Amino acid sequence: MSTVAKEYSAKDIVALEGLDPVRKRPGMYIGGVSAAGLHHLVWEIVDNSVDEAMNGHASEIKVTxxxxxxxxxxxxxGRGIPVDKHPKTKKPALEMVLTVLHAGGKFDGNNYKTSGGLHGVGASVVNALSKEMVAVVKRDGIQYRMQFAKGIPQTKLQKLKGAVRGTGTTITFSPDPTIFPKTDFDSATIRTRLETASFIHRNLKVTYVDEVQGTTETFQHEQGIVDYLAQVLKERSAKPIHESPFILREDNSDRLEVVLQWTESTDEHVRSYVNGIPTASGGSHETGFRGGLTKGVRNYIDTHNLTPRGLKISHEDIREGMVAIVSIFTAEPQFQGQTKDRLNNPEVQPLVEGAVRPALEQWMNNNRSVADFIVARIIAAARARAASRAASDAISRKGGSKRTMLPGKLSDCVSGGRGESELFIVEGDSAGGSAKQGRDRNCQAILPLRGKVLNTECATVKKMLENKEIQDMLTAIGCGIGGNVDLANLRYDRVILLADADSDGHHITTLLLTFFYRHIPQLISDGRLFIAQPPLYRIDLGKETFWAADEADRDRILAEYTGRSLPEITRFKGLGEMMPKVLWDTTLNPATRRLLKVEIDDHLETDRVISDLMGRDASARFHFIMDRADEVEVLDV
Known part of the structure; x- marks a missing residue:
């Protein structure tokens, strides 16, 4: 360490003046000099034009x-940036707006009721970071022009020859390559931002001219964020569970617009805006919206006593699958930084919450069929989340005692990789024996189960994980359970349920489907769970043999038969009495078998059916049986 300290005095203090701070530290004003910062220059100028439209002074914006x-x-x-000389500086107002930080017309609240620009730095920052900027203003039938370079005026304010109609402002700029590593704009990014602006500001006409591609597009939306929601749903391939969205439009001291729909998706998606500025990091308006949403839905559920016994509904369950657009216009927004990606106004939260809660509650009460469908979706989410959480907790408690050896009853396939391998979960040891002898050992594994498996809809997760049959299935499949499911660890390409073709077999298949739907639904959504279709009847017609899956299939085959010999019909008591070759030919052979892929078209209906048929509450089953008792033709007991 040097014994002589370097002199540090007043002459070492540097005071940046004018626009020098922007060029020295651009990240403070635009977030950085990456692609996001580069495009932020466009947003600053566009937002100024939008502010004119927002306050009723402009109806069209054109970006080239x-x-x-x-x-x-x-x-x-719009009105055009003022060009008369400022009373104090004696400089044209246009020059002040583009060269002086914190100079603008949005501080006194007289010219702009609401605006995205607040600090008076946007246009001057863009000017400072541009190698060239040209401003053209139309006012009072005269066109004015002024040119800048790196924030420094290159010309005086010029009056252009010839009279012009209308008013407005045109700003043309080129980013400074000494500031930005890359100065090529991305057309798709600009287009998306402009189209979004046309959604947020109803009836605003926005034209985008892309001279690079030679295209021109005009965006204008009468329904505003309602049209925007429809586009977002389409972009995300999210299927709504109800037709008409909830729409809220309030225009009091602050203008609030909200539109939302619940979908079949499992995630929540909210896009929020303040004075037309996208707030990617949310803020007090989003917090208020979520609070109002949760309270409104809870009030409806409690009022109509719709919560199932023993089920706790969380705010995550209520918001699962929800897609929403939230837009608020306020006079004094407090943004987090110049990039304005978060709103900090504390008073906005109760304002938004107080508007959303009663409006949503009233909408649900006025649309009972839609509301009940939404609540059913929320209950399904709560059940799935509870099952996943309980399974994950139970597995975590087991710690290092997890099974690592494959179950002894599993007859694995020879193939080491997942490839085209298949796991048959077979009802009973007898059927398992026939399947083991008849299978293709290279790619087909057999796991026999003993009798009827546990009804996991009624059992606790602890009891389920202690069940030997469940343990064997989980170990053989290998992908985990609940919140720990990882299909990358799946040991087989397909999991196939193979039970007898009679009513007992169907019951066992239903029990297994209940387990997979509640605890490993990813197998279903990824298209990896199947149900084998073994025959219930063998029908010999002369020299030909036919296989019928059920009575209807049997009757169809007999109706189509025109020969003279009497048919010989054999009904199988179970898979165990089939010869291995017969089981191979009818059920295991990929070339001749019939497989039913397990798919879910309606998650809400699926959840309701499983809850009614397999749940603890027997009243739903009682009513089902009593309502349909007269439809029974043959009772298999």
């Missing part, structure tokens, strides 16, 4: 990406 791909023009038909 020029042929070089590195320069952009933004035009509007």
């Amino acid at each position: 990406l020029h042929k070089d791909g590195q320069s952009v023009s933004v035009s509007d038909n």
Whole structure:
């Protein structure tokens, strides 16, 4: 360490003036000099034009990406930036707006009721970070022009010859390559932002000219965020569970617009905006929206006593599958930083919550059939989340005692990789013996189960994980359970349920389906769970043999038979009495078998049916039987 300290005095203190702070530390103003920062320049200029439209002074905005791909023009038909001289500085107002930080018309609240620009730095920041900027203003029938480079005026304010109609502002700029590593704009990014602006600001006409691609598009939406929601659902391939969305439009001291729909998706998706500015990090308006949503739905559920006994519904369950657009316009927004990606106004939260809760509750009460369908979806999410959480907790408690050896009853296939391998979960040891002898050992594994498996809809997770048959299935399949499911660890390409073709076999298949639906639903959604279709009847017609899956299939075959010999019909008591070759030919052979892929078209209906038929509450089954008792033709007891 040096014994002589370096002198540190007043002359070492640097005071940056004008726009120098922006060029020295651009990240403070635009978040960085990456692609996001580069495009933020466009957003700053576009937002100024949108502010004119938001306050009723403009109806059209035009953005042009020029042929070089590195320069952009933004035009509007607003009032035009003032050009008269400022009383204090004696400089044209246009020059002040574009060269002085914190100079603008949005501080006194007289010219702009609401705006995205608040700090008076946006346009001047863009000017500072541009190698060239040209501003053209139309006011009072005259067109004015002023040119800048790196924030420094290159010309005085010029009056262009010839009279012009209308008013407005056009800003053309080219980012400075000494500031930005890459100065090529991405057309798709600009297009998306402009289309979003047309959604948020109803009836605003936004034109985008891409001279690089030679295309021109105009965006204008009468329904605003309602149209936006429809597009977001389409982009996300999210299928709504109800037709008409919830719409809230309030225009009091602050203007609030909300639109939402529940979908079949398992995630929540909210896009929020403040004065037209996207707030990717949310803020107090999003918090208020979520609070109002949760309370409104809870109030409806409690009022109508719709919560199943013993089931706790969380806010995650209520918001699962929800897609929403939230837009608020407020006079004094407090953003987190110049990039404005989060709203910090504490007073906005109760305002939004107080508007959303009663409106949503009233909408649900006025649309009972839709509301009950939404609640059914929420209950299904709560059940699935509870099962997943309980299974994960139970597995965590087991710790290092988890089974690592494959079950002894499993006859695994020879193939080491997953490839085209199949695991047959077979009803009974007898059927398992026939399947083991008849299978293709290279790619087909057999796991026999003993009798009827546990009804996991009624059993606790602890009891389920202690069940030997469940343990064997989980170990053989290998992908985990509940929140720990990882299909990358799945040991087989397909899992096939193979039970007798009679009513007992169908019951066993239903018990297994209940287990997979509740605890490993990913097998179903990924298209890896199947049900084998073994024959119930063998029908010999002369020299030909037919296999019938059930009575209807048997009757169809007999009806189509035109020969003279009497048919010989054999009904199988179970898979165990089939010869291995017969089981191979009818059920195991990929070339001749019939497999039924397990798919879910309606998650809500599936959840309801499983809950009614397999759950603890027997009243639903009682009513089902009593309502349909007269439909029974043959009772298999």
